[in-house]
Amino acid sequence: xxxxxGQTDGLEVALHHxxxxxxxxxxxxxxxxxxxxxxxxxxxxSTRPPWHPQPxxxxxxxxxxxxxxxxxxxAAIGPTKVLAQIEQWIGYVPGLGEINLVGTRALVHPVSxxxxxxxxxxxxxxxxxxxxxxxxxxxxxxxxxxxxxxxVLVQWEHGNGLRMSKYQANPSYPPCPSEGCPAVRQPDGYxxxxxxxxxxxxIQQIQLTFHPWGIVPGTxxxxxWSLEIPLEPVTAEKPQSFVQPAYSPRSAVDTHFGxxxxxxxxxxxxxxxxxxxxxxxxxxPNFPSPQGASLSTDTGHxxxxxxxxxxxxxxxxxxxxxxxxxxxxxTLTAWPSRWQFEAVNNQASRLTFxxxxxxxxxxxxxxxxxxxxxxxxVGTVIPxxxxxxxxxxxxxxxxxxxxxxxxxxxxxSNRVKALEFGIDSPLEVDGRKLTSIDLSHRYGxxxxxxxxxxxxxxxxxxxxxxxxxxxNGRMTISVxxxxxxxxxxxxxxxxxxxxxx
Amino acid sequence: xxxxxxxxPHSADLPEGEDALVRSSQEDPAAFGxxxxxxxxxxxxxxxxxxxxxxxxxxxxxxxxxxALQGLDRYRPKRHGSFGGWLFTIARRRCADHFRVSDSxxxxxxxxxxxxxxxxxxVISRDEQRRLDEILKSLHKSDLELLRLRFAAExxxxxxxxxxxxxxxxxxxxxxxxxxxxxxxxxxxxx
Numbered sequence: 221x222x223x224x225x226g227q228t229d230g231l232e233v234a235l236h237h238x239x240x241x242x243x244x245x246x247x248x249x250x251x252x253x254x255x256x257x258x259x260x261x262x263x264x265x266s267t268r269p270p271w272h273p274q275p276x277x278x279x280x281x282x283x284x285x286x287x288x289x290x291x292x293x294x295a296a297i298g299p300t301k302v303l304a305q306i307e308q309w310i311g312y313v314p315g316l317g318e319i320n321l322v323g324t325r326a327l328v329h330p331v332s333x334x335x336x337x338x339x340x341x342x343x344x345x346x347x348x349x350x351x352x353x354x355x356x357x358x359x360x361x362x363x364x365x366x367x368x369x370x371x372v373l374v375q376w377e378h379g380n381g382l383r384m385s386k387y388q389a390n391p392s393y394p395p396c397p398s399e400g401c402p403a404v405r406q407p408d409g410y411x412x413x414x415x416x417x418x419x420x421x422x423i424q425q426i427q428l429t430f431h432p433w434g435i436v437p438g439t440x441x442x443x444x445w446s447l448e449i450p451l452e453p454v455t456a457e458k459p460q461s462f463v464q465p466a467y468s469p470r471s472a473v474d475t476h477f478g479x480x481x482x483x484x485x486x487x488x489x490x491x492x493x494x495x496x497x498x499x500x501x502x503x504x505p506n507f508p509s510p511q512g513a514s515l516s517t518d519t520g521h522x523x524x525x526x527x528x529x530x531x532x533x534x535x536x537x538x539x540x541x542x543x544x545x546x547x548x549x550x551t552l553t554a555w556p557s558r559w560q561f562e563a564v565n566n567q568a569s570r571l572t573f574x575x576x577x578x579x580x581x582x583x584x585x586x587x588x589x590x591x592x593x594x595x596x597x598v599g600t601v602i603p604x605x606x607x608x609x610x611x612x613x614x615x616x617x618x619x620x621x622x623x624x625x626x627x628x629x630x631x632x633s634n635r636v637k638a639l640e641f642g643i644d645s646p647l648e649v650d651g652r653k654l655t656s657i658d659l660s661h662r663y664g665x666x667x668x669x670x671x672x673x674x675x676x677x678x679x680x681x682x683x684x685x686x687x688x689x690x691x692n693g694r695m696t697i698s699v700x701x702x703x704x705x706x707x708x709x710x711x712x713x714x715x716x717x718x719x720x721x
Numbered sequence: 722x723x724x725x726x727x728x729x730p731h732s733a734d735l736p737e738g739e740d741a742l743v744r745s746s747q748e749d750p751a752a753f754g755x756x757x758x759x760x761x762x763x764x765x766x767x768x769x770x771x772x773x774x775x776x777x778x779x780x781x782x783x784x785x786x787x788x789a790l791q792g793l794d795r796y797r798p799k800r801h802g803s804f805g806g807w808l809f810t811i812a813r814r815r816c817a818d819h820f821r822v823s824d825s826x827x828x829x830x831x832x833x834x835x836x837x838x839x840x841x842x843x844v845i846s847r848d849e850q851r852r853l854d855e856i857l858k859s860l861h862k863s864d865l866e867l868l869r870l871r872f873a874a875e876x877x878x879x880x881x882x883x884x885x886x887x888x889x890x891x892x893x894x895x896x897x898x899x900x901x902x903x904x905x906x907x908x909x910x911x912x
Contacts, residue, residue, distance in 0.1 A: 231900075231907040234853045239872035244765040248779050253757055256786055257750065581888065658890040670894075681890075700890045 323421055324348040325451035333447050336360070340430055345449050347423070352389075352416040354428065359409035362437065374416050376426040389416045424451050469714030472573065477652070478502050479580075480552065481710040483573055488716075493523075493561045495573060497712075500542060500552040501580065508555055511705065512576030515561045517568035523561040568716060575710040579655060582610050584699040588617075590639075591693055596622045596685065598637060610702045613652055616645035626669045627684050637685040638668045639695075647676050654678060656703035661689050661696060743804050747793055757786060760805065764812050766873035771816040781815045788815070805876055806883025812874075813884065856906055864899050871896060 327345035334340075337360035344355035352374065374389045419426065428447045432439040472483035478501075485496040493515065499508045516522045542552040564571065588606045596602075599622060606617040625638035647654045659681035668682040689695055745752035764785050769778035788811050801807040857865065863885075870881045882892035 230849065231904050234849050234907075235868065235872050238850070238853055238857070239770060239869065240766060242766075242769055242775070244762050244769075244779070244782070245775070248782075249761050249765075252761065252783055252786065253754070256783075256790060257754055257757065581891070583888070658888070658894070660890065701888050 322349070324454040325419075325424065326454045327449055328452050331447050331449060333445055335432070335436070335445060338432075338436055340445065340447070342428060342447055342449060345426075345428075345451065346454075347419045347426075347451060349418055349421075352419055354414045354416070356412045356414070357409060358412065361409065361435065371431045372412075372414055373429045373431075374419070374426055375429055376419065376423050378420055378423065425449070426451065467717050469571075469712075472712035472714040474708070474710040474712050476708045476710060477706045478550065479508070479578060479706065479710075481575065481578075481712060483712050483714060484556075486571075486714075488564065490563050490566075493564050495559045495561070497557050497559065497573070498554040499557065499578065500554045502550040502552060509579040510557065510575045510577075510710075511579060512574075512709075513559060514574050515559075515564065516572045516574065517565050518570040519565045519568045521565045521568070523564065525559045525561055570713065570715050572711060572713045574712075575708060577653075577705050577707045578710070579703055579705045581656075581701050581703045584608060584610060584657075584702045586699045587696055588699075589694050589696050590620055592620075592622075592690060592695060593693065594687055594690055596637070598622050598624055602639075604641075608699060608702070610704065613649065613654065613702075613704055614645055615643060615654065615657070615702065618642050618644040622685065623682070625682050625684075636668065638682045639685060640671050640682050641680055643678075643680070647678055651707040653705045653707065654702070655705045656701070657681060657699065658701040659683055660698045660700055739804055740798065743793075743796065743798075747796070750790060750793070753790065753793075756804070760808055761786065763874045763876075764808070767809065767812055767869055768816055770869050770873045781812065784815045785812045802883030803877075803880045805880040809870065809874055809876060809880065809884045852907075856903065867892075867896050867899055 325347045327342060330341050330343045332339055332341040339359045341357045341359075342354065343357050344353065346353045354372065354374070356372065376387055378387055426449045428449055430445045430447075432443060432445060433441045466485045466487050468485050469483050474481050480500040482498045482500070483495055484498055487494040495515070499510065501508055513525050514522055515525070542554055544551055559573075586608055588604075590602055590604065592600070592602055602620040602622075604617045604619050608615040608617075619642040621640045621642065623638055623640045624635050625640070627634055627636040627638070641657075641659065643654075643657075655677060656679040661683050668684045670679050670681045672679050683689075683695075683697065739756070742752060742756055746756065761782060765778050765782045768781040768785075769775065772778055772781065785808065789808055792811075796804065796807055798804070801810075857868070860868075866885070867881070870876045870884060876884070878893040878896065879889045881887075881896070882889045885892065887895070
């Protein structure tokens with residue numbers, strides 16, 4: 221028997237075995253517990269400055285300070301110049317994301333070292349104030365080479381005023397870029413990516429050292445291969461080939477149903493166009509899901525995105541709450557999204573980003589009761605008169621029908637009696653379309669495959685009729701989530717700055 | 722969608738009064754012990770399957786709990802969701818920081834600890850293990866992540882929802898659909 225009470229199947233056993241086979245070393249956990257817990261009070265007190273007892277308020281001071289600096293700058297040199305300067309401070313490096321260009325140094329041309337059949341090429345080296353990113357391309361390795369053992373050290377010399385000292389850094393490893401972790405195996409070899417702590421600000425020359433033992437047959441444990449890496453400052457006026465300065469098309473805004481969409485930043489080069497957008501919604505407990513996006517140009521070309529990301533785990537731009545800009549306006553929540561397209565036609569001077577519709581999931585948190593016998597027969601119809609109002613969208617359940625449906629416990633599935641719900645209210649009103657309703661009942665359930673209307677595409681949850689969930693001839697149904705698709709289209713148009721073409 | 726504890730094998734193991742333990746730990750970190758004991762193996766299993774080797778999994782486990790203790794003051798259930806979900810959000814970030822060669826390496830390259838005498842080994846053949854490896858390799862990253870959160874981390878659907886930014890019902894629906902699809906492949910009906 222499995223943990224859900226059903227029959228154990230081979231898949232369950234295999235998955236449990238796969239994911240729980242390699243137990244942690246109890247000595248490690250014990251040591252970690254001993255190390256962390258007695259010092260926890262110290263760890264926490266060290267993060268709490270004595271001048272302020274409420275650390276969760278610190279960001280407000282930081283934000284206030286930034287606002288004051290910006291206001292002072294705007295007063296001094298004018299808002300247009302300030303915004304233009306902000307745009308120049310930000311660049312985009314594929315694989316690293318948005319970076320601060322101020323204080324960033326980079327490798328100008330790739331450098332390589334060949335040993336026998338094997339060539340290590342450092343194709344990118346970006347030392348920003350936040351971190352140091354290195355991309356390496358390796359060719360000629362044996363097919364069974366295990367690159368997980370590859371260690372690459374960054375070394376540099378740094379003067380302390382009296383003498384030069386040697387320093388070295390192990391990789392701290394990069395976060396996956398927001399567009400997804402890159403595939404490492406390439407047709408001619410491997411692409412590798414490492415990240416390190418930031419280098420000192422005045423370092424313009426470093427040495428990259430590879431330890432080939434364990435990867436390259438015949439090498440010794442002490443063998444190292446080194447490459448000299450000269451670095452040059454990166455600026456918006458003189459970006460390196462892989463650092464793309466951004467521009468911010470402030471004119472690109474469109475609003476429907478109180479939902480505002482903006483194009484915040486555009487990065488473009490010869491290989492791709494990356495657009496960072498925000499969807500600002502008055503109420504949304506979950507991701508707004510944009511549907512049917514495209515990018516078109518004034519040269520008649522049209523592109524569909526090949527990558528879309530709003531995974532906050534990978535996105536350095538957090539969801540923000542935007543206070544109302546004027547009295548009577550709603551507080552908006554801004555959800556960032558990134559879109560990647562192939563490089564647009566270089567003759568284009570005007571771009572249009574279009575989203576056909578946006579789906580929003582609303583938590584309904586509404587209950588209703590139905591009456592039924594302990595073991596109703598298949599085909600029984602229970603008339604209902606239950607209305608819901610989801611942000612002004614009217615939904616009316618007119619019946620529940622007893623059907624046979626597939627029930628899935630965690631590990632097995634079988635046919636069970638279930639309740640299927642009917643709706644007789646319009647599914648689409650004024651550009652808003654009902655697409656999904658999640659239902660549950662109070663006493664738990666085996667999950668039953670939902671009903672999907674092939675014609676309208678509407679998905680409605682079905683509930684299993686386990687006798688245990690019928691109490692005193694009644695069953696309490698909870699409406700959990702209702703998804704509405706709001707039809708736009710949202711059309712955002714902007715001019716491509718001359719220097720970005 | 723409320724999850725029935727009786728049908729969720731994972732919630733049955735949760736430490737009693739987790740919310741109270743978290744609140745106590747915010748006052749006195751020494752009270753964090755039971756939470757550490759409950760979640761540390763789960764974080765380890767999760768990290769192991771993200772990163773593919775024990776050394777990195779131990780490193781991430783250490784960093785996650787260091788981060789958690791440093792940030793415990795700022796944890797607010799209403800804003801961050803369940804404590805387990807919050808902890809695994811940190812774990813995901815820490816694992817992402819560790820990314821280097823590939824999202825995960827085959828665990829067959831590891832030396833298993835001394836747990837090979839468990840009953841599961843008696844019923845899992847090497848062929849089945851290899852077959853499962855092949856199936857898992859073919860999955861999308863988001864599907865693998867669901868499996869890791871459920872089997873390695875043993876999170877509830879509510880906690881999984883908190884981690885991946887979905888409602889409990891949506892997380893449950895995604896998981897059940899994935900299992901149904903896997904079962905078809907496993908049983909050879911959808912090769």
